[in-house]
Amino acid sequence: MKHRSEHDLVVLGSGIAGQTTATTATEAGLDVLLVEKQPALGGSSAMSGGWFAFSGTPEQTEEGIEDSEDLFRHDLLEGGGHLNDPDLVDTYLAHQHAAHRFLKDHGVRFREVAISSGMSAARGHNSEIKEVLATLHAAFAAAGGTTLTGTAAQRLLTDDGRVVGVLAEGPDGPVELYGRRGVVLATGGFSRGTEMLKVFAPEQLAAIPYGGRGNTGDGLRMAWRLGAGMADMSFVAATYGSHPETGEEFHELLTAYYMGAIVVNTAGRRFVDESIDYKALGRAVLDQPGGLGVQVFDSRVRAQSHRGIPLKDMDTLQELGHLHEADTLEELAGLAGVAPEGLVATIERYNAAVAGKAADEQGRTGLCNGVGELTPIDAPPYYAYPAKALMTTTYCGVTVTPDAQVTTVDGEPIGGLYAVGEVVGGFHGATYITGTSLGKGAVFGHMLGAALAGTDPQRENSGEQRQDSSEQEEVAA
Ligand SMILES: Cc1cc2nc3c(=O)[nH]c(=O)nc-3n(C[C@H](O)[C@H](O)[C@H](O)COP(=O)(O)OP(=O)(O)OC[C@H]3O[C@@H](n4cnc5c(N)ncnc54)[C@H](O)[C@@H]3O)c2cc1C
Incomplete structure (x- = not known):
C-alpha cells in the first residue's frame, strides 16, 4: 500500500x-x-x-x-x-x-x-x-x-x-x-x-x-x-567563464572582463565586446575553437581580486593553478596555449583604442554593460585565465x-x-x-x-x- x-x-x-x-x-x-x-x-x-x-x-x-x-x-x-x-x-x-x-x-x-x-x-x-x-x-x-x-x-x-x-x-x-x-x-x-x-x-x-x-x-x-x-x-545559454577543470565544491566563475580583462581565443584574437552579459559571452565562446576563451589582464585588474567573493576571487584561482602569471605577454601566451604574436598584436590594438587613438575593434566602450572606464593592459605581471561556458x-x-x-x-x-x-x-x-x-x-x-x-x-x-x-x-x- x-x-x-x-x-x-x-x-x-x-x-x-x-x-x-x-x-x-x-x-x-x-x-x-x-x-x-x-x-x-x-x-x-x-x-x-x-x-x-x-x-x-x-x-x-x-x-x-x-x-x-x-x-x-x-x-x-x-x-x-x-x-x-x-x-x-x-x-x-x-x-x-x-x-x-x-x-x-x-x-x-x-x-x-x-x-x-x-x-x-x-x-x-x-x-x-x-x-x-x-x-x-x-x-x-x-x-x-x-x-x-x-x-x-x-x-x-x-x-x-x-x-x-x-x-x-x-x-x-x-x-x-x-x-x-x-x-x-x-x-x-x-x-x-x-x-x-x-x-x-x-x-x-x-x-x-x-x-x-x-x-x-x-x-x-x-x-x-x-x-x-x-x-x-x-534563450537557454551557458555562462562564461569557468576553467575547463572546474569542480563542484568550489564556485569557479571569474568575471575579470568586467574589471578590465579582454577575452581572446587560442589564436590570440578578441571575438566579442567583453562588457556584454555573460550569457551572451557564453554563446560567443562556444563558437570559438575548443569552446575556449582566455581572460587576459594585467596587475591593475589582478589587484581587484577579492578572496572568497564569487566572480572576483583571483587569489584562489591562482592557488589552484588555474590562473597563469608571467612578466611578458609572450611568456603568458605560451603558458595559456595562446598564439604569442596574435596576443601581442591584439593587446597593442586594444591599448591604442583605450587611449582613444582608434575605435575598439569589438565596439567595447565600458567595463560592464557600458559602465566603467576601460584601462590599458600594460602593467606587468600579466595574467591569463582559460575558461569555458558553464551550463549553470x-x-x-x-x-x-x-x-x-x-x-x-x-x-x-x-x-x-x-x-x-x-x-x-x-x-x-x-x-x-x-x-x-x-x-x-x-x-x-x-x-x-x-x-x-x-x-x-x-x-x-x-x-x-x-x-x-x-x-x-x-x-x-
Ligand atoms: C555556479 C552557479 C552560480 C550561480 N550564481 C548565481 C548568483 O550569484 N545569483 C543568482 O541570482 N543566481 C545564480 N545562479 C543561478 C541560481 O543559483 C539558480 O537559478 C537558483 O538558485 C535556482 O533556485 P531554485 O530554488 O529555483 O532551484 P534550485 O536551487 O536548483 O533547487 C531546485 C531543487 O529541486 C529539486 N528537485 C528537482 N526535481 C525534483 C523532484 N522531482 N522532486 C523533488 N525535488 C526536485 C532539485 O534537486 C533541487 O534541489 C548560479 C547558478 C550556478 C549553478
Missing part, C-alpha cells in the same frame, strides 16, 4: 525558491511539507555565487551607490530584449524590499555590493549562500515544517482539474503527498537535463554540465502534462500569473498549482542579469508563502502574522 500524508502545502524542491516559500508559509502558521529529490538540500542555489539583485537598499545607500527601481526595471527589460513579461518584472520590483527584509530578519548579511552582468548600477548583494539556506531551513524546522529528502516528485495528482497533491518516489517506495492549499513547483531548471537540452538548446550541450544534480526538468514535465504554458525556452541554469519554464499560479497554454490558471524560482519562464526574457535568480526565488517565494497563508507579504514581521490555519482555508481555495 502506498504511504499517504496530508498537509496544508506541499513544496517541491529545496533551493532558495522552495525554502523561502516553505519557511514563510510555515512561520505564518501553515503545515508545510518540503520535498527534495536529492539526499542533500539546496539544489543549484547551494552551488551559486550568492548574489541577490535588489535596488534601493540600505547597503547601497551606505556605499553611496545611486540606483532606482526605474533603472532596475530598465535593465531587466533591456536585457530581456523586452521579451519578458512586464507584470512579473513589476511584481519583483514591488516585492523586492519585503524579500530583502525577510532575509535580513533571518540573519542574512550582505557582505558586498557590486556591479555585474547586465547591471548599469551596483546592485548585486553578496551572501554566504550555504549559510542562508541552512538558516532558512533551521527556521522552517523550528516553526514545525516537515522535510522529506531522497524523494522525487513524479506526477501531480488532480481532483476535478485542481492539483491536490503529488505522487513521489521515496526511499521506501511510492508516496502520495497531499496539499490542501495546493502544490508549489520549486524544482529548478534543467541544466542537468540532457534530454531536455537536446530539445531546446542542443548547441549548449558543448558547455560544461553544471548546476544541481537533481535539476533535470521534472517540474516542467509534470506541469506540461497538465497543459501548462512555456516561456523563454529559446536554464531560466525558462512554465508560465505563471504575477501571483505565481501556473497557467495553461491558453493562459488559464491551473487550480492548486504554483511555481517559483528557476522553473518559471517569462521573467528574464532574452537574458539573465546577475542576482535576479536567487532574487526571483526569494521575492516570489516569500510573496507566495505569505499569500497562501493569507498574510500580507509586505508586513515586516512574519512572526506576528501567525493565524489558525483552519481560518485561512478560504484564502487559497
Whole structure:
C-alpha cells in the first residue's frame, strides 16, 4: 500500500525558491511539507555565487551607490530584449524590499555590493549562500515544517482539474503527498537535463554540465502534462567563464572582463565586446575553437581580486593553478596555449583604442554593460585565465500569473498549482542579469508563502502574522 500524508502545502524542491516559500508559509502558521529529490538540500542555489539583485537598499545607500527601481526595471527589460513579461518584472520590483527584509530578519548579511552582468548600477548583494539556506531551513524546522529528502516528485495528482497533491518516489517506495492549499513547483531548471537540452538548446550541450544534480526538468514535465504554458525556452545559454577543470565544491566563475580583462581565443584574437552579459559571452565562446576563451589582464585588474567573493576571487584561482602569471605577454601566451604574436598584436590594438587613438575593434566602450572606464593592459605581471561556458541554469519554464499560479497554454490558471524560482519562464526574457535568480526565488517565494497563508507579504514581521490555519482555508481555495 502506498504511504499517504496530508498537509496544508506541499513544496517541491529545496533551493532558495522552495525554502523561502516553505519557511514563510510555515512561520505564518501553515503545515508545510518540503520535498527534495536529492539526499542533500539546496539544489543549484547551494552551488551559486550568492548574489541577490535588489535596488534601493540600505547597503547601497551606505556605499553611496545611486540606483532606482526605474533603472532596475530598465535593465531587466533591456536585457530581456523586452521579451519578458512586464507584470512579473513589476511584481519583483514591488516585492523586492519585503524579500530583502525577510532575509535580513533571518540573519542574512550582505557582505558586498557590486556591479555585474547586465547591471548599469551596483546592485548585486553578496551572501554566504550555504549559510542562508541552512538558516532558512533551521527556521522552517523550528516553526514545525516537515522535510522529506531522497524523494522525487513524479506526477501531480488532480481532483476535478485542481492539483491536490503529488505522487513521489521515496526511499521506501511510492508516496502520495497531499496539499490542501495546493502544490508549489520549486524544482529548478534543467541544466542537468540532457534530454531536455537536446530539445531546446542542443548547441549548449558543448558547455560544461553544471548546476544541481537533481535539476533535470521534472517540474516542467509534470506541469506540461497538465497543459501548462512555456516561456523563454529559446534563450537557454551557458555562462562564461569557468576553467575547463572546474569542480563542484568550489564556485569557479571569474568575471575579470568586467574589471578590465579582454577575452581572446587560442589564436590570440578578441571575438566579442567583453562588457556584454555573460550569457551572451557564453554563446560567443562556444563558437570559438575548443569552446575556449582566455581572460587576459594585467596587475591593475589582478589587484581587484577579492578572496572568497564569487566572480572576483583571483587569489584562489591562482592557488589552484588555474590562473597563469608571467612578466611578458609572450611568456603568458605560451603558458595559456595562446598564439604569442596574435596576443601581442591584439593587446597593442586594444591599448591604442583605450587611449582613444582608434575605435575598439569589438565596439567595447565600458567595463560592464557600458559602465566603467576601460584601462590599458600594460602593467606587468600579466595574467591569463582559460575558461569555458558553464551550463549553470536554464531560466525558462512554465508560465505563471504575477501571483505565481501556473497557467495553461491558453493562459488559464491551473487550480492548486504554483511555481517559483528557476522553473518559471517569462521573467528574464532574452537574458539573465546577475542576482535576479536567487532574487526571483526569494521575492516570489516569500510573496507566495505569505499569500497562501493569507498574510500580507509586505508586513515586516512574519512572526506576528501567525493565524489558525483552519481560518485561512478560504484564502487559497
Ligand atoms: C555556479 C552557479 C552560480 C550561480 N550564481 C548565481 C548568483 O550569484 N545569483 C543568482 O541570482 N543566481 C545564480 N545562479 C543561478 C541560481 O543559483 C539558480 O537559478 C537558483 O538558485 C535556482 O533556485 P531554485 O530554488 O529555483 O532551484 P534550485 O536551487 O536548483 O533547487 C531546485 C531543487 O529541486 C529539486 N528537485 C528537482 N526535481 C525534483 C523532484 N522531482 N522532486 C523533488 N525535488 C526536485 C532539485 O534537486 C533541487 O534541489 C548560479 C547558478 C550556478 C549553478
